Amino acid sequence: MHLGATLRLLRVDAGLSLRDLARRIGVSSAYLSRVENGVDAPPTQERLTAIARELDVPPALLMDVANRVSPYVAGYLEDVPAAGTLLLDIARRKLTGAQLARVRAFLDAEFPLREVRGDEPVPPLAPLLCAERVVVQLSCGDYEDALDVAAGRLASALPGVDAAKLAEGLRQREGEAPSQVGNGVAVPHAFVAGAAPVAALVTLARPLKVDAPDGQPLRLVVALVDGHVGRARLMRLAHVARLAGRGLADRLQGAEEAQRVLETLEELEALR
Amino acid sequence: MNPHMLAQLLVQLIVIIGVSRLIGRGARWLGQPLVIAEVVAGIALGPSLLGWLAPDAMHWLFPPESMPFLKMLAEVGLVLFMFLIGLELDPKLLKGRGHASVAISHSSIVVPFALGAAAGALWLYKSLSSPDVPFSSFVLFMGVSMSITAFPVLARILTERGLMQSKLGAIAIACAAVDDVTAWCILAFVVSLVRASDLAHAGLTTLFALLYIGFMLLLVKPFLARLGARVANREGLTQNVVAITLILLLASAWTTEYIGIHSLFGAFMFGAVIPKEGGLAAALAEKLEDVAVVLLLPVFFAFSGLRTQMGLLDTPEAWLTCGVIIVLACLGKFGGSAVAARLTGLRWKEAGAIGVLMNTRGLMELIVLNLGLDLGVISPTLFTMMVIMALVTTFMTTPLLRLLYSPEDLARERLVQTPEAPLPPSAYTVLLCVSHGQAGPGMAVLSRALAGERNEANLYALHLLSPERSLKARADEALDPSAASGGALAPLVGRAEKLGLSLRTLSFVSSEPARDICRTAQAKRADLVLLGWHKPLFSQTVLGGTVHEVMQEAGGTVAVLVDRGLSQVRRVLVPFVGSRHDRAALGLARRLVKQAGAEVTVLHVTSPEGAGAGRAQVEELFPADEGAAVKLKVVRHASPEEAALEEAKAGYDLVVVGLGAEWGLEDRLFGVQRERIVRDAPGSLLLVRHPEGATVLAQTPEGARTQGSSPETTPSVGARS
Numbered sequence: 001m002h003l004g005a006t007l008r009l010l011r012v013d014a015g016l017s018l019r020d021l022a023r024r025i026g027v028s029s030a031y032l033s034r035v036e037n038g039v040d041a042p043p044t045q046e047r048l049t050a051i052a053r054e055l056d057v058p059p060a061l062l063m064d065v066a067n068r069v070s071p072y073v074a075g076y077l078e079d080v081p082a083a084g085t086l087l088l089d090i091a092r093r094k095l096t097g098a099q100l101a102r103v104r105a106f107l108d109a110e111f112p113l114r115e116v117r118g119d120e121p122v123p124p125l126a127p128l129l130c131a132e133r134v135v136v137q138l139s140c141g142d143y144e145d146a147l148d149v150a151a152g153r154l155a156s157a158l159p160g161v162d163a164a165k166l167a168e169g170l171r172q173r174e175g176e177a178p179s180q181v182g183n184g185v186a187v188p189h190a191f192v193a194g195a196a197p198v199a200a201l202v203t204l205a206r207p208l209k210v211d212a213p214d215g216q217p218l219r220l221v222v223a224l225v226d227g228h229v230g231r232a233r234l235m236r237l238a239h240v241a242r243l244a245g246r247g248l249a250d251r252l253q254g255a256e257e258a259q260r261v262l263e264t265l266e267e268l269e270a271l272r
Numbered sequence: 273m274n275p276h277m278l279a280q281l282l283v284q285l286i287v288i289i290g291v292s293r294l295i296g297r298g299a300r301w302l303g304q305p306l307v308i309a310e311v312v313a314g315i316a317l318g319p320s321l322l323g324w325l326a327p328d329a330m331h332w333l334f335p336p337e338s339m340p341f342l343k344m345l346a347e348v349g350l351v352l353f354m355f356l357i358g359l360e361l362d363p364k365l366l367k368g369r370g371h372a373s374v375a376i377s378h379s380s381i382v383v384p385f386a387l388g389a390a391a392g393a394l395w396l397y398k399s400l401s402s403p404d405v406p407f408s409s410f411v412l413f414m415g416v417s418m419s420i421t422a423f424p425v426l427a428r429i430l431t432e433r434g435l436m437q438s439k440l441g442a443i444a445i446a447c448a449a450v451d452d453v454t455a456w457c458i459l460a461f462v463v464s465l466v467r468a469s470d471l472a473h474a475g476l477t478t479l480f481a482l483l484y485i486g487f488m489l490l491l492v493k494p495f496l497a498r499l500g501a502r503v504a505n506r507e508g509l510t511q512n513v514v515a516i517t518l519i520l521l522l523a524s525a526w527t528t529e530y531i532g533i534h535s536l537f538g539a540f541m542f543g544a545v546i547p548k549e550g551g552l553a554a555a556l557a558e559k560l561e562d563v564a565v566v567l568l569l570p571v572f573f574a575f576s577g578l579r580t581q582m583g584l585l586d587t588p589e590a591w592l593t594c595g596v597i598i599v600l601a602c603l604g605k606f607g608g609s610a611v612a613a614r615l616t617g618l619r620w621k622e623a624g625a626i627g628v629l630m631n632t633r634g635l636m637e638l639i640v641l642n643l644g645l646d647l648g649v650i651s652p653t654l655f656t657m658m659v660i661m662a663l664v665t666t667f668m669t670t671p672l673l674r675l676l677y678s679p680e681d682l683a684r685e686r687l688v689q690t691p692e693a694p695l696p697p698s699a700y701t702v703l704l705c706v707s708h709g710q711a712g713p714g715m716a717v718l719s720r721a722l723a724g725e726r727n728e729a730n731l732y733a734l735h736l737l738s739p740e741r742s743l744k745a746r747a748d749e750a751l752d753p754s755a756a757s758g759g760a761l762a763p764l765v766g767r768a769e770k771l772g773l774s775l776r777t778l779s780f781v782s783s784e785p786a787r788d789i790c791r792t793a794q795a796k797r798a799d800l801v802l803l804g805w806h807k808p809l810f811s812q813t814v815l816g817g818t819v820h821e822v823m824q825e826a827g828g829t830v831a832v833l834v835d836r837g838l839s840q841v842r843r844v845l846v847p848f849v850g851s852r853h854d855r856a857a858l859g860l861a862r863r864l865v866k867q868a869g870a871e872v873t874v875l876h877v878t879s880p881e882g883a884g885a886g887r888a889q890v891e892e893l894f895p896a897d898e899g900a901a902v903k904l905k906v907v908r909h910a911s912p913e914e915a916a917l918e919e920a921k922a923g924y925d926l927v928v929v930g931l932g933a934e935w936g937l938e939d940r941l942f943g944v945q946r947e948r949i950v951r952d953a954p955g956s957l958l959l960v961r962h963p964e965g966a967t968v969l970a971q972t973p974e975g976a977r978t979q980g981s982s983p984e985t986t987p988s989v990g991a992r993s
Contacts, residue, residue, distance in 0.1 A: 019558065020431055029558050137737065138780035145732070145778050152791030163794035205780075256781070257739060 002182025004036040005213035006065050006241035007051065009187065010234050011036075012177035014055050025050040038213055045075075056231045057238055061122055065242045097270030122239045123232060124269045125222070126262060128199035133157060134258035139205040143218065146208070147171060147188055150200040150223035157198045158225065166190055170223060180212045184219035185244035187237055195227035197236065201261060203252050220249040243268060280338050281345075285571065287333060291317060292570040303670050307425050307634050310570050311663055314577025324583065334578055346575040349568025350639060351525050351539040352560055357424055358543020359553045361449055376612045377447035380630045381419045381454050383608025387600050388418030399593070400654045409466045413649045416459050417641060417658060418601050421451040422634030422666070429632065429669060440622055440677065444629040447609065451630070456540060459640060460533035466647045467532045477532040484527060485541065492520070493545040500552035517546075517556060534643060573635070576642050576659065584653045594657040601661050605631045625677040632669045637662035700729040700863075703798040704764065704775070705789050707736070707818070711804025712764030714835030714956065718802070718926075720771045721841035722860075724867030731768075731775035732796055734789065735760045736782040786821030794827060800860070801830045823931075823961045829856050831960045838926060838956040841868055845924040847875045847916035853930030856962035861928050865902065873903045875919050877912040877934075913949060920953040927953055931961045 011021050018036075022029035025047060034040035043051065045063065052059035077084045095103070133153045140146055147170050148163075155163035169190035173179070179188045184207065200223045207217035222240050226233045240248075246268060255261045292313040299309035316322060323330040334342070392414030393407075401410050426448045435441035464477035503513055521542050528538030546553050585591055610627030614620060641658050644650040650658070702722060704715050723729035761777050768775050782788040793801045803819055823830050846861045848854045864870040909915035912934040920927050929949065931937045936948050937959060950957060 017431075019561075028562060136781045138778070140778045141776045145776060148795035149778070149780065149792060152788070152795040155794065156787070156791060163791055164797040167795045202780075 002038060002180075002213040003042050003065055004038040005178070006181045006238065007062075008036040009177050009179060009181065009241070010055050010057065010237055013189070013229075013234055013237060015229075016054070021051070021054060024054045055234055057234050058122065061235060061238050061242065065238055065245060097267050101270045122235050123197075125199060125236070125240060125243065126266045126269055128197055128224070128236075129201055129262060129265070131258040131262065133198065133200040134261045135200070135202040136255055136258060136261060137205040138202050140208070143186070143208055143210050144171065146202050146204065146218075146221045147174070147223070150188070150202050150221055153200040154198060154223060154225050158192060158195050161192055161195070166192070166225070178211065178213075180210060180218070181241040181244050182212060182214040182216065183244040183247070184212070184216045184249035185240070186210070186218055186221050187224060187240045187244075188221065189224040189226065189233075189237065191229060192225050192227060195225055197224065197226045197232070199224050201252075201265075203255060203261065220244075220252055277338065277341065280335070281341055284333065284338065284342065284574075285567070288313070288317065288570045288574040289567065292573065303674075304667065305425055305428050305634070305670070307422075307428075308663065308667055310573040311577070311635070311638065311659075311666075313570070314573035314575070315580050315582070315659070316577070317574055318577040318580055320577070320580055320582035339575075339578070342571060342575050342578075345568060346572035347535070349564060349572050351521070351535055352564035353569055353572075354536045354539040354639075355521050355543040356557055356561060356564055357452070358540045359546060359548075359557050360424065360427060361452065361544050362548045373443045373446040373450070375616050376443065376609050376626060376630075377450035377454075379612035380421070380447060380605060380609035381451055384419040384601065384604025385415040385458075387604035389415035391418075391597070391600055396593075396654065400651055402651065405649055406466070409462060409649050412458070412462045412465065413644050416455055416462055417637065417644065418604055419451070419458075420455050420633050420637045420640055421448045421605070421630050422632050422636040423448045423452040424636070425634030425666060426629055426632050429629070429673070433670075433673065435677075440625055443613070443618075444626055447626070447630060452636070453544075455636075455640075456537055459643070460528075460537045463534050463643065463647065464532045466649055480531045481528075481533050484531060484538075488524070488541055488545050492524075492542075493547075496545060496552075497547045500547040500549070503552045503555065513552075514556070514559060536639065536643075569635075572642075573638070576638050579642070579645060579652065580656050580659045581652055582656060584656050590653065590657070594660055597657050598661045598664050601633075601665060602631055605633075605665070621676060625673060628669055628672045628676060631665050633662045634666045637665075700800075701796055701798045702729055702731050702800045702802055703789070703793045703796055704731060704733045704802050704804070705736075705822075706733055706760055706764055706804050707785070708804065709760045709763040711833065711835055712761070713767040714833055714838040715802060715804055716764050716767035716771055716773060717838050718833055718841065718958070719768070719775070720773050721864050721868035721870065722800075723773065727772075727774055728867065730796075731773065732792075732798070733761055733764055733768075733775050733777045734792055735777070735779040736785045736788055737779060738785075739781055739783050786818050786825060789818075789822050790825040790827070798828060801826055801828065803830065803832045805832050805834045827963060829860075829960060829962050831860065831958050834950055834957040834959065836954070836956045841870050841925055843924045843926075844870045844872045845875060845916075845920060845927045846872060847877065847912065847919070847927070847929050847935060849877055849912055849932070849934050851930055851932045851934075852962050852964070853932055853960055855930070857928045857930040857958075857960040860958070860960060864926075864928075871903070873905060873919075873924070875916060876904060876906045877915045878906065878908050917949055917952055920949070920955065924955050926956050926958055928958045928960060931959060 011018070016024075018033055019029045022032040025032075027047065031040060035043055042048075048062050049059040052062045055062075077087075090100075090103070093099075135149055135153060138146060138149055140149075148167050151167035151170060152163045155161050155166050158166070169192070170188040173190055174188055179186045181187055202221040202223070204219050204221070207219050210218045212218065224233075224236055224240070226236075243265075248265075248268065251264050251268065252261055255264065292310045295313045295316070296306050296309040299306060299312075317330070317334070319330065322333075389411045392411045396414060397407060397410050423445075427445060429435075430441045430445060435444075460481060461478065464481065465474045468474040468477055499513065499516070521539060524542040525535035525538040528541070529535035546556070585594060606627040608627075609630040610623045613623035613626040618626070638659065641650070641655055641662070645652065645655045700722070702719060704719060706712055706715065719729070719731050723731060761779065765775070765777060778792070780788075789801060789803075792798075801822065803822060805819075819832055841864055844861050844864055846854075846857050848858065858874070861870070861872045861874075865872055905919070907915050907919075913936045916927075916929065916935060927949075929935050929937065937950070950959070
């Protein structure tokens, strides 16, 4: 998972320039640029929290994007080794996403978080999809073709929207900030005034060579359309990046049917 | 400077930066720009607060003998800062904003200038100035200091509130830019006037200033443009380039100082002429910004704070005067720009927001005031009053803006002004839909003819896998790696490669092939959807099943190729009676003429009793200049279908025929007996359907754009027939 690329995607979508964000969180824009390009180490927890505050997304979400086993978890485990035993218990039981969700519900009830603001649940991706907007096993020679196919599916869910214009919108956004978030996933997104959020998902039969931040070929495209610019949209983008980090592309790789894709996604999303 | 002085200066810097950042946190919490915090920090460190509470501490921290060093540091910081302001000033902001922003910016200078000058002339000169200050200088200075708008603070506020991209933000920033340039020009003139001993000197200074501006624009700017291009292309911003730029900057500042119009003007001017494209400006700004804004600018604020003596305003009258100045300043700036904005047609709410924004004076005002104090135009008392005015006007911007222009308004505005720009024209685009490998070679040949020698078309080959078949296809792939590009597409791709045709392939699993074909065609903006026909010919109609569905749903021309060994497109027949499908067929034939040099025969069938009106139509469609390649045959026949079939037997490579009952072709599911022309014609056929109400696109690349008057390109003609 590429944190830097995700940060850039979110920053551009929030309408902040590199200098603006750097100034607001009190770092140099050169440093932030290095982080976005993955040259520098991922930011510390404090900085990431500051970035999340400026972008108005839950800090926990960004930390989750940051790493598969996040250093914040690692730090906690070092402080409280007993927590490690608990994790081991969970691992031995091989709890599924749905079961983990129940564990979390228990945690929420028993030990509510003090700072409630900014930690509300992230809107899931699966409800934005339906079998009609899932394209499996696309093989094409160019990323643009995948965008066009996604745009075609999205347009039929948006009355009065022309697929060509939507494709153009996706491409234009792509020009402003590349939507590759690493791990073989791209999140092209477009703005359609007043539209309810919808998504289309395209799995690629043949991985595409693209300019990915982590050099992995593209295997999955999740196209998002929103009617409102803001928090919910940024959270969706970050959430897809997090799913990418959890191996979404790997899990959907062999799926032959749209229904299978949706099931896999729901399972993966049960614990957000 | 002895070592002790250096230690003194370092302590001062630590305190200044520390206090500014500390108060900055508070300002952030209040939603105020950082500038406010820095100014307040400066004032707090000066005689107004620290000097009042603990005079000894202030004296220890800022002894009078350390002031010159502080002043120099502040001046250098200002030079750098003004350079940054110039860098941020993109000339694109000034261009093409329409008369609205011109009117607003002019009135937002003229009105406060007039008010300030009038107040200065009628009232303040007598009460707050000394006789040795020239009357004209004082009046002009008061005018300028009232009409300042802080471009950088404004830009920051707009960015922080996410207004930069809105219409309001665009107008405000353009006005602020104009205001800035104008105010600095007037100020330069005032400074030269004050410094020159008499009018002749002032004239000379103005002349030199004009020469300097001309020099910067005509010689330095092109040089910098070349430097910028170099930075953008190869080298990046090396330290050498930074050094050159800094030397030029300092030279420019020195020149203006020497001429007699303050060094700040030179720094600003130099920043303004640096090209904003190609990254030189951005890279420079990034390098210099932290030093200038974090380190040196607070020194300037502290320095002006040290000169601000609230203690001088010790009478109710003084505070009253201060209040009146604030009211005048707001009235002039806010009123002037809001009324002008309203007159240019903005709503009151927006006009008010513009007024509030333009009223931001921020640190630019402080710069001007310090200049005035240095020149001795204004007294310390008036200086203090004006500083308070600058603070108040900047402070009230953010809350007022929030009041006038809430986030909901912003969201609404964004919804209203979504861009509805038409898409740019693209090349002739054909979507080739292949369901079976057999159809591939013929489609490649036809595509070649449609694209021409120079590949003047975007060709996409689409193969849809049915959900059940995909498993098998993948199994095949595993067995035969050469078929990895999709088995069904292989013959098409193979032939296309032989013909030197470039096409892009696409394939995916689809449970609704017809819809997916139409959706992909729409996304690709395909001018033509070409379907392959592969099933055994006599068992089923051509125009049924998926073909029928595609034809019903497609928004553009759809053609079905019935391939009977099509290997070249030389002789083409177009049976014609005049329906919109026939016209689309003619359009395709016309493209074949242009791109592949095909010979087209148009068979015009008239009913035995009908008049020859159709002939004129055909001639209209195929103008005389193309006549060489187009033969027109007119036949009278009771059954157009029979006539066409007879002609089709005369050895044509391809018969391009529009759908329609007259040819026995209708796009609905019907019996075998009706599609006689498909069954009995010996050669290959291209069946064309054009949906109602859509334009017939692109006969030839140039034809579609330039021959706008030609009948096929207008939808109304299709309706007429």
